[in-house]
Amino acid sequence: MRARFTIFTAVTFAGLAAALIGAPADTSQDMARARRIHAEAVGVDSHIDTIQRALNGGEDISKRTAGGHVDLPRLRESGMRAPFFALYVPTYYKGSEAVRRTLQLRDAMQRVLDAHSDQIELALTAADVERIIKAGKVSAVLTIESGHAIADDLAALRMYHRLGVRSMTLTHFRNTNWADSSTDQPQHNGLSEFGREVVREMNRIGMIVDISHVSDKTFYDTLAVTTRPVIASHSSCRALVDAPRNMTDDMIRALAKQGGVIGINFGASFLSRKDVEASRRGFATRAAVEPNLTGKALDEFAAKDYTDTYGVMKPNQATIEDAVAHIDHVVKLVGADHVGIGSDWDGISTVPAGLEDVSKMPALTAMLLQRGYSERDLKKILGGNFLRVMRQVIGR
Numbered sequence: 020m021r022a023r024f025t026i027f028t029a030v031t032f033a034g035l036a037a038a039l040i041g042a043p044a045d046t047s048q049d050m051a052r053a054r055r056i057h058a059e060a061v062g063v064d065s066h067i068d069t070i071q072r073a074l075n076g077g078e079d080i081s082k083r084t085a086g087g088h089v090d091l092p093r094l095r096e097s098g099m100r101a102p103f104f105a106l107y108v109p110t111y112y113k114g115s116e117a118v119r120r121t122l123q124l125r126d127a128m129q130r131v132l133d134a135h136s137d138q139i140e141l142a143l144t145a146a147d148v149e150r151i152i153k154a155g156k157v158s159a160v161l162t163i164e165s166g167h168a169i170a171d172d173l174a175a176l177r178m179y180h181r182l183g184v185r186s187m188t189l190t191h192f193r194n195t196n197w198a199d200s201s202t203d204q205p206q207h208n209g210l211s212e213f214g215r216e217v218v219r220e221m222n223r224i225g226m227i228v229d230i231s232h233v234s235d236k237t238f239y240d241t242l243a244v245t246t247r248p249v250i251a252s253h254s255s256c257r258a259l260v261d262a263p264r265n266m267t268d269d270m271i272r273a274l275a276k277q278g279g280v281i282g283i284n285f286g287a288s289f290l291s292r293k294d295v296e297a298s299r300r301g302f303a304t305r306a307a308v309e310p311n312l313t314g315k316a317l318d319e320f321a322a323k324d325y326t327d328t329y330g331v332m333k334p335n336q337a338t339i340e341d342a343v344a345h346i347d348h349v350v351k352l353v354g355a356d357h358v359g360i361g362s363d364w365d366g367i368s369t370v371p372a373g374l375e376d377v378s379k380m381p382a383l384t385a386m387l388l389q390r391g392y393s394e395r396d397l398k399k400i401l402g403g404n405f406l407r408v409m410r411q412v413i414g415r
């Protein structure tokens with residue numbers, strides 16, 4: 020009797036406390052709604068590094084993998100069925116070595132596409148994305164990170180487009196020979212004349228210009244040249260976390276004015292003030308890696324470098340609420356048409372609590388529902404916005 024009374028009292032107090040702090044009455048209902056929205060949304064994530072796990076670690080991403088943030092089963096279940104697979108070339112690949120590395124990554128992607136054509140298909144247009152996900156498969160959009168992969172030659176850029184690449188970041192941690200990075204010393208005062216040519220050629224052939232990683236000056240130079248919307252595929256908000264990789268409010272406004280989209284990066288150091296200092300040290304250390312190798316020896320170095328950096332997640336203080344705050348910040352600033360998901364899964368070494376891998380995505384959507392987001396806006400954030408940019412840049 021006494022025990023029953025205690026339980027009853029505890030339940031009553033919990034209910035009263037929830038009512039007083041305005042907690043949602045039924046979170047399981049929001050989760051069910053979120054899962055339905057994910058089943059219906061396109062599910063674009065504008066930056067994942069998962070193909071590196073296939074190339075560097077020989078992992079079979081067609082099966083559920085014990086580690087990592089993404090594999091094909093988890094993409095399908097979470098409803099994030101249209102990721103941009105990044106062909107990420109470390110900046111220590113120089114000149115034609117960077118071209119060779121890009122081809123290796125493109126080949127690794129092709130091997131996944133060929134071996135699992137029942138599960139995944141290459142998308143060249145927004146219409147392809149819609150057709151492929153309707154068929155119940157994962158739709159792979161290819162993107163290059165970063166511009167040094169063209170080895171200062173527009174012919175390489177054009178051939179990457181022929182190989183199905185539909186977007187490219189202009190820089191990574193280091194400056195390219197024609198564009199300044201946000202995590203390097205200014206060298207070109209933004210974009211050089213050849214850098215402007217790269218942007219114009221990307222516009223002409225229908226490749227999305229991705230300004231994640233570039234310096235603020237490179238960003239504004241790019242906007243002055245481009246005739247098409249640009250994206251920040253995996254950046255977050257500098258007003259919330261003062262990291263050079265994040266965008267200022269002014270940059271987000273300028274991006275939105277041109278019809279662009281920012282994909283919110285889930286790396287803890289992009290999301291949480293408490294983690295930003297560790298990230299500054301991280302950027303500096305990562306940018307300083309210069310093995311001075313070529314060929315097989317360089318590839319072996321890169322494989323080990325990737326597994327050492329991203330194989331085990333490091334402790335951090337970010338939470339899923341931080342990711343919600345960054346999305347909400349962009350929406351309050353420029354509306355729901357200019358924000359998306361750019362998780363950086365499998366390319367980050369710190370993940371927020373509650374958002375440890377792609378399978379947790381519906382929880383993020385449930386939290387946005389609790390904040391009053393409409394299903395229409397959530398579907399834009401979960402892919403509609405990036406699909407719009409694909410249509411505007413690629414043309415179909």
Ligand SMILES: [Zn+2]
Pocket residue numbers: 164232253366
């Ligand atoms: Zn990146």
